[in-house]
Amino acid sequence: MARLSLGLLIASVGMLVVSGCAVNPVTGRQELALFSVSASQEISLGQQAFPKAVQQMGGEFRDPALQQYVDRVGQRLGQVSQRPELPYQFKVVNDSTPNAFALPGGSIAITRGLLVNMENEAQLASVLGHEIGHVTARHSVQAMQRGTLMGIGLAVLGATTGQAAYGALAQQAGALAAGLLENSYSRDQERQADQLGIDYMVQAGYDPQGGVQLQEFFFRKMEGGAEPMWLAGLFRTHPFSKERMGNVEAYIQQRYAHTRNNPRYVMNTDAFRSATTRLRQTKPAYDLYDKARELERSGQLSQAIATYQQAATALPDEPLILTGLGMAYLRADNVASARPHLQRAVQLDGGYFQSRFGLGFIHLKENRVADAVRELEASMELMPTTQAGYILGGAYEKQGNRTKALELYKAVAEADPRGQYGQAAAKRIGELERR
Numbered sequence: 001m002a003r004l005s006l007g008l009l010i011a012s013v014g015m016l017v018v019s020g021c022a023v024n025p026v027t028g029r030q031e032l033a034l035f036s037v038s039a040s041q042e043i044s045l046g047q048q049a050f051p052k053a054v055q056q057m058g059g060e061f062r063d064p065a066l067q068q069y070v071d072r073v074g075q076r077l078g079q080v081s082q083r084p085e086l087p088y089q090f091k092v093v094n095d096s097t098p099n100a101f102a103l104p105g106g107s108i109a110i111t112r113g114l115l116v117n118m119e120n121e122a123q124l125a126s127v128l129g130h131e132i133g134h135v136t137a138r139h140s141v142q143a144m145q146r147g148t149l150m151g152i153g154l155a156v157l158g159a160t161t162g163q164a165a166y167g168a169l170a171q172q173a174g175a176l177a178a179g180l181l182e183n184s185y186s187r188d189q190e191r192q193a194d195q196l197g198i199d200y201m202v203q204a205g206y207d208p209q210g211g212v213q214l215q216e217f218f219f220r221k222m223e224g225g226a227e228p229m230w231l232a233g234l235f236r237t238h239p240f241s242k243e244r245m246g247n248v249e250a251y252i253q254q255r256y257a258h259t260r261n262n263p264r265y266v267m268n269t270d271a272f273r274s275a276t277t278r279l280r281q282t283k284p285a286y287d288l289y290d291k292a293r294e295l296e297r298s299g300q301l302s303q304a305i306a307t308y309q310q311a312a313t314a315l316p317d318e319p320l321i322l323t324g325l326g327m328a329y330l331r332a333d334n335v336a337s338a339r340p341h342l343q344r345a346v347q348l349d350g351g352y353f354q355s356r357f358g359l360g361f362i363h364l365k366e367n368r369v370a371d372a373v374r375e376l377e378a379s380m381e382l383m384p385t386t387q388a389g390y391i392l393g394g395a396y397e398k399q400g401n402r403t404k405a406l407e408l409y410k411a412v413a414e415a416d417p418r419g420q421y422g423q424a425a426a427k428r429i430g431e432l433e434r435r
């Protein structure tokens with residue numbers, strides 16, 4: 001199985017991508033870019049990076065009815081946009097940090113921590129409409145065209161499918177997702193996305209006052225000395241200011257005065273309240289979970305475990321909380337206590353890389369090698385990490401599969417040559433090749 005290096009991949013696709021101009025679908029103006037990204041490339045990039053971005057944001061929030069509801073609202077807005085043909089998808093991700101993000105091509109996510117602060121469907125529509133605005137105006141493509149992300153994007157586009165999931169392609173898609181999640185938009189881009197979002201809301205039949213309500217809520221958050229989670233989340237990716245709020249109000253006043261107190265434009269408060277019932281019920285337990293994570297980060301491991309326990313008692317069947325508890329026990333070297341929580345987390349939701357990793361690690365420690373390989377491969381397929389890659393390499397060695405172990409160690413060493421696992425992998429390669 002051939003695995004190409006990043007340099008080779010860029011060289012091989014260099015021919016396919018012609019630098020020049022692209023027409024912006026929203027403004028109709030020509031855009032000068034070093035590389036032009038076609039609509040189908042834009043969609044392909046977004047669709048490959050999105051699952052990895054979702055994993056990095058805690059996975060999908062487990063509430064299928066809520067997921068469908070949010071997707072329905074988003075699709076309604078996408079259909080009235082300048083780019084109705086894009087394959088839009090909308091997910092609620094299980095992250096407490098209030099945030100929302102859009103990847104090129106129409107893959108959009110909103111965090112549990114932002115959604116739980118909202119009061120009606122029009123407010124939700126204003127956030128999703130704003131994110132759709134970043135997509136239709138190609139702000140998310142422009143973000144990708146900056147600097148090193150473009151190289152990674154080209155590698156993803158040029159890579160042929162059929163490689164192992166933990167090969168170069170998956171690694172690049174993960175790196176692209178991480179880079180795009182770090183992006184913050186400019187003030188001009190924010191203004192344009194705000195206006196586009198309001199346009200879509202009105203065309204889809206929502207009361208644009210929902211957008212004003214949300215901006216006022218953001219303003220109160222900012223004025224009250226924003227909490228770290230807001231500063232690290234929405235206010236970083238989508239810079240907020242009093243001026244921005246004023247611009248939204250003026251724009252609605254100017255263009256959409258006829259929507260004021262007009263029953264044709266809805267807030268849909270009841271539908272929203274009912275769709276988000278479970279989300280709101282989970283909040284106290286997730287507050288405890290966030291506190292536990294904070295304690296764990298600051299090295300207070302036993303207090304962290306006690307707090308995870310409280311969260312798991314308040315909300316017993318929540319996979320992310322069980323994963324946090326299990327991983328904290330693993331950090332404390334208490335495998336016996338970690339096992340049941342990680343087993344239950346995987347049983348409830350096999351689609352989150354961290355719980356599959358933790359369970360695989362336990363299987364390996366307890367010498368169930370085949371089970372370990374299964375879980376670690378699943379984890380790597382969901383979200384390749386150098387940590388899981390290195391541990392999986394060890395599991396292959398225990399199975400006597402030298403070829404696969406070497407292949408994986410090489411991928412880890414190449415992905416992170418200076419890191420802890422990259423260096424450990426390089427050492428194992430040396431030892432295996434000397435045999």
Ligand code: ZN
Pocket residue numbers: 130134185189190193237238239
């Ligand atoms: Zn924005």
